[in-house]
Amino acid sequence: xxxxxxxxxxxxxxxxxxxxxxxxxxxxxxxxxxxxxxxxxxxxxxxxxxxxxxxxxxxxxxxxxxxxxxxxxxxxxxxxxxxxxxxxxxxxxxxxxxxxxxxxxxxxxxxxxxxxxxxxxxxxxxxxxxxxxxxxxxxxxxxxxxxxxxxxxxxxxxxxxxxxxxxxxxxxxxxxxxxxxxxxxxxxxxxxxxxx
Amino acid sequence: xxxxxxxxxxxxxxxxxxxxxxxxxxxxxxxxxxxxxxxxxxxxxxxxxxxxxxxxxxxxxxxxxxxxxxxxxxxxxxxxxxxxxxxxxxxxxxxxxxxxxxxxxxxxxxxxxxxxxxxxxxxxxxxxxxxxxxxxxxxxxxxxxxxxxxxxxxxxxxxxxxxxxxxxxxxxxxxxxxxxxxxxxxxxxxxxx
Numbered sequence: 001x002x003x004x005x006x007x008x009x010x011x012x013x014x015x016x017x018x019x020x021x022x023x024x025x026x027x028x029x030x031x032x033x034x035x036x037x038x039x040x041x042x043x044x045x046x047x048x049x050x051x052x053x054x055x056x057x058x059x060x061x062x063x064x065x066x067x068x069x070x071x072x073x074x075x076x077x078x079x080x081x082x083x084x085x086x087x088x089x090x091x092x093x094x095x096x097x098x099x100x101x102x103x104x105x106x107x108x109x110x111x112x113x114x115x116x117x118x119x120x121x122x123x124x125x126x127x128x129x130x131x132x133x134x135x136x137x138x139x140x141x142x143x144x145x146x147x148x149x150x151x152x153x154x155x156x157x158x159x160x161x162x163x164x165x166x167x168x169x170x171x172x173x174x175x176x177x178x179x180x181x182x183x184x185x186x187x188x189x190x191x192x193x194x195x196x
Numbered sequence: 197x198x199x200x201x202x203x204x205x206x207x208x209x210x211x212x213x214x215x216x217x218x219x220x221x222x223x224x225x226x227x228x229x230x231x232x233x234x235x236x237x238x239x240x241x242x243x244x245x246x247x248x249x250x251x252x253x254x255x256x257x258x259x260x261x262x263x264x265x266x267x268x269x270x271x272x273x274x275x276x277x278x279x280x281x282x283x284x285x286x287x288x289x290x291x292x293x294x295x296x297x298x299x300x301x302x303x304x305x306x307x308x309x310x311x312x313x314x315x316x317x318x319x320x321x322x323x324x325x326x327x328x329x330x331x332x333x334x335x336x337x338x339x340x341x342x343x344x345x346x347x348x349x350x351x352x353x354x355x356x357x358x359x360x361x362x363x364x365x366x367x368x369x370x371x372x373x374x375x376x377x378x379x380x381x382x383x384x385x386x387x388x389x
Contacts, residue, residue: 104247139331148329153328181326
């Protein structure tokens with residue numbers, strides 16, 4: 001019983017170089033939170049991941065230490081081409097933006113200071129929040145194949161929102177407790193594949 | 197040379213504690229680089245973060261900028277020749293970036309490999325299903341908190357309105373996010389939000 005494991009091999013990057021270029025391209029479009037771009041490029045445009053695969057990969061990437069987009073690139077790249085794939089994806093994310101950033105700093109000799117950026121950054125920050133929240137809502141179709149029922153998903157999602165957004169409980173603690181509960185809940189479902 | 201080793205050791209030691217993104221370690225970095233070692237000025241530290249956030253690419257690149265600025269300061273102090281002073285900041289940037297990423301990336305590699313190889317086992321499937329709704333709740337909550345950082349200049353309801361409208365646009369439309377970011381920058385620059 002493989003519910004979702006076969007679907008993402010239908011389409012995908014052909015070579016590590018293809019992976020490198022794809023991740024470079026998405027990284028260069030990513031201002032203020034790459035998640036919106038990653039989701040649109042990998043799921044909606046290239047269809048390298050189904051919505052439910054993206055959701056669970058993102059869950060892992062977010063739980064591990066380190067930048068979540070880099071973790072996602074490593075997990076995705078490793079699945080396709082092993083170690084070379086992980087390196088290609090991470091190198092794609094970092095190389096072009098790093099060169100651009102250092103060139104800008106070098107040319108302006110540090111003249112770009114927080115003062116000049118302050119107003120624009122504040123505005124971008126509001127939008128960045130909307131990007132993250134909007135991408136989360138855009139992932140809702142990823143719950144369609146979920147082993148949990150609709151209402152169980154809703155309870156878990158709303159509780160998480162209240163815990164982190166309103167009561168400001170630290171994310172790792174929330175993930176540990178609610179994630180553990182959600183996983184145990186899923187184990188009890190009749191849809192759960194039997195031990196093979 | 198000794199400075200780069202110390203910088204590298206500091207970043208390596210923080211890497212595995214950056215759950216939720218490298219910015220959570222920014223206060224520790226500030227304590228070490230600005231307050232304890234005096235390698236950077238306060239302004240250099242904050243503008244590194246601001247610039248990296250405004251530029252394309254992952255936010256972790258601000259760590260490369262910190263290393264770059266340490267290199268700039270070091271080569272000014274030493275009074276190095278022009279050719280060397282162009283090279284030192286690049287070394288600083290690469291050392292800092294590599295050191296903050298390498299430990300967490302190695303961890304993600306082995307964790308990802310294990311999960312990829314065991315993706316059909318019961319526990320992994322339960323985890324994938326159980327955590328999925330939580331990720332959605334978490335993203336909406338983080339977005340909510342990002343957008344509602346207190347801002348003394350304009351009324352809160354304007355910020356919430358802009359944030360709510362753009363969340364709807366991101367969710368329901370196919371408008372490219374770059375347009376939204378540009379609109380946000382213009383609104384912020386004009387003092388609307």
